Amino acid sequence: MNLYRTFRVGSFLLIYFLTFIPSIFAAEKMGLGELDRLIKIHKPKKTVEGFDATVGPKKSVQLLAKGEPTVFSIPGFKVYGCGECHRPDDLLDRSENRMRQTLKRLDSIFPDLTPVPLKQFIIQSWSGELLQPWQFAHTTFDSIRISPAAILIDSRVYGNATHLHESIHLTQSFVGAANELEAYGLNIRSDPRFLILNFPYFSDMVTEFFLPEFPKILDRFFARPIREDLNIPKEVQWFLMPFDDESLKKLKEQIKKMEPILQEEERLNHQFPIEAAYLGEQTRDMSLLLDIAAAKLLPLPDLKE
Template sequence: MAGVLFGTALLWAGGPDRVTAEPAIGVGELDWLISQHLPKKDPRLTGEILKNVVVEHSVGGTGTTTFLIPGFENYDCGKCHQPEQLIQKASVRMKRVLGLLKKTLPEINKVPLRQYIIQPYSDALLQPGQLAHATFDTIRISPGSILIDTKAYGEATHLHETLHLTQTFLGHVNELEAYGLNIRFDPRFLILNFPYFAKVLEAFFIPDMDRILNAYFKRGIREKSNVPREVQWFLDEFDEESLQRLSRAITQMEPLLKEVSRLNRKYPLQSAYWSDRTGVRSLLLELAAVKHLPLPELTVSDQAKEWAFGVFDLQFDKDDNTRLGYIIDRRKEALMHLQFGKGPKDPAQRLALYFHYLKKRFVNDHGEVCLTVSNKQALADYVRQKVKGIVTMIQRPGFTPVEKEAARNWITSIKKELSTLE
């Protein structure tokens, strides 16, 4: 797979069609552009009334999409920009993104994009440092994030958030599926989001994954810059051979990525529950790996294997994360126990034991991933807690009528699905 240089960014060809609206630029130029579009103070905090620009377009989603620029006149944005031009660009951008999403994942036939909000100020719904936020039938994005996405990321953020609109439930598993979409177009997104992919790569594809990660993140960046550090790393040149190795691995991972999407859409509540309960954000990808790929070879004795499986059971049987709100990575805890206990000294063998354990626990006799939750009450309590969080969320200032309506419909749908599990 060959790379082509645009500015200082390596844009990859050979995979699915990439949404690259503009050639990438350097960090210095991007820093200046962002400095002119930093998030403003929410005018509602001083009692000002938001003066919005609102235009409707049909971009290929479900129905028409309302494009909004809240506060456009409050911040004198009109001194440099014509609102109609900004919205027209956004409309064209979303047509490209929706077309690519449907081409890459043809099983997704409905995308409920009812609102696209270019939000020049920060608030609880689009916080400082947050590139974009997909809520209910709505994408929020800041002007600075649009610059990053069009001039560095090839509109990957738009693609990521658009996929979120089609997902049924909440949690890390949604991010896993969305980043799984991003990595199909550029391997650097895999590095930037390595916690979702690293263990599968290390065990099945690239044993020296840690070396690649260390080399990528040790490169220098500008500490005093408006360009986020991850964007600077993305724009900087990196070892082409390593990126090609990652690209080949991503191609081989395609059945795994499809399995993640299938599980997340067929069993959304259970997928989210197990990911949160174990604290393993990459769990569904790891389960897809043990379903589709030959397991790594084990060289330990049966006795050592049985002891290790007991350690994994001890961790994976705990439900403190979902019951008490803890955030503990049970895989990491178990592997540390193996490392400092009676487990093998070879880290590759410890990781191999983990994947053998996953297959034993989560793959049934028919070779299918089984996400059954034996404690139905625990699952119900977990889902209700998530719904409660959404009920609180829709009370926040700035939540639009469209979002409130879609959120209430979502709550009704989730409660209906929950009733079938009880």
């Protein structure tokens, strides 16, 4: 009898995990057509005349044990028709959860990093000076602004890499290409496809010191045709397409070997932020600090005639 009951319980649990559990995770995934439809209806809107950007659902949250609370807000929630499909509390709760997970992730990578001074997290449905139509998100001082379409892409495709990218900007004391280099350095640690998508920051160093075949990998990655009729950005389409697993595995292995170089580049940016910004502006070299770090820590390659 006990054996029979055990068999029945085991069968029930097997059916449960095979049917119900996958549906939970499937809710976070979608096909290209559905993603295109959602991005289309969540594109940045034009500013409505008389619109007050201070009006909208808000939620104050203590994300960090120390420091000021963070205000999550959705200005223009009614004006832009967000309430037709969404409940504000749900959107605010999801944003809070994403940022909590992002800050934990950031702390695991940089345990000694200055606490992120995030005072405002704004879901912005319109284009403006602080969030241009082509921008996924934008960080200014103590605030992050992100578009609804960017949230869709980031949560369903990029694994919240944009949230992580913008969070590190809050800890940087100046501006410039070195800041973007550091932020993309975070992204490539989570997925090697970000190394390909952001190759201008890394390609010279990767090719010279780690993977001579990197340019060929880039050629194959970007040679794949995309659909111009979709609202999905081409970078997102390339990210979603299946790619050579062996090449991605090689890139992942090399990124691990790059860790000392990435850490040295990050140290230089935080220790000499003004100098890094000045040199980046003068040279127009997006990978300058990374190249300096590599030259410091690695044997130099043979000079080519």
